[in-house]
Amino acid sequence: MQLTGVLQIKSYEKIKEFLNEEHVGRLASLDENGYPQIIPMNFVFLNDAIYMHSHVRGEKLENISRINKVGFEADRELEFLPSYFEDPHNASLADTLYISVVIKGEGILVSDRNEKTLALNGLMKKYQPEGQYDPIQSDMRVLDAVSVIKVIPQTLHGKYKIGQHMRSADRMTLAQKILKRNSPSALSTLKIMGFEVTENGLKMIDEPVW
Known part of the structure; x- marks a missing residue:
């Protein structure tokens, strides 16, 4: 049975919904020796792009400045299915129900203060939905003390496995x-x-x- 098409998330709205719910994604960049560096990151999906905040110095920023091709993924394990669901004598039948989104795109270090403000306020709204914070303004000095990474998707693919096959x-x-x-x-x-x-x-x- 060919499952690839069956497992594809076809709804862009469902992909956005999933990304808005997930709290940890993983950013992949290439280091100076050509090896991938993968870092777990908080993120927000705004205006069809991924935004993340970072310290103003670090290897991932150097990587993106040197080679702006990056990867990003977020996933959720819904349920591990033990092998004995199918056969108590065949461990290879263990499986997992999951949702995942994988992006290949262009990494940018955002310099525009208005866009940085948008991203940081978007992150606060996502991770602190109860409020009780003062929104960031574009003229605040804090913007100079933080970097904002933007990933513009060139390809965006979602997969899910919840028994639909x-x-x-x-x-x-x-x-x-x-x-x-x-x-x-x-x-x-x-x-x-x-x-x-x-x-x-x-x-x-x-x-x-x-």
């Missing part, structure tokens, strides 16, 4: 096994898969299409 009966069986295993993420995974837990067991309430 399975027959309805098999998806229900998988969902029942996830519920029985009762991992800390089980209920949220079942919701994403389109199931609701009721007094009478599981009920399919949606056929999620991404």
Whole structure:
């Protein structure tokens, strides 16, 4: 069975929704010896670009200044599926339900104060949605004490695996096994898969299409 197309996130809105929910992404740049450097970063997705803040000095800034081709990814493991779901004697059948977005693009060190202000306020809004902070203004000295990295996507691909490649009966069986295993993420995974837990067991309430 060819799964590549089935696993592709086709909705740009779903990709944006996912990026807005995730708190950690990974920025990849090339160091002076040509090796990839991968750094976990807080980020915000604004105006179709990734923004991150950084100290004003560091290897990743040097890398981007030298070679502006970068990669970025964010992912979420929804549920590990132990091999015994399929066969208690075959460990190779272990699997994972997940969502991921991978970007290849151009890395830029933002110098425009208005754009830096937009990015930093966007980061605060995302990570501190309860407020209780004074918004950054473009004339504040703090802008000189922080770097803002912008990734402009040249390619952007999303993948998700929530059982959409399975027959309805098999998806229900998988969902029942996830519920029985009762991992800390089980209920949220079942919701994403389109199931609701009721007094009478599981009920399919949606056929999620991404």
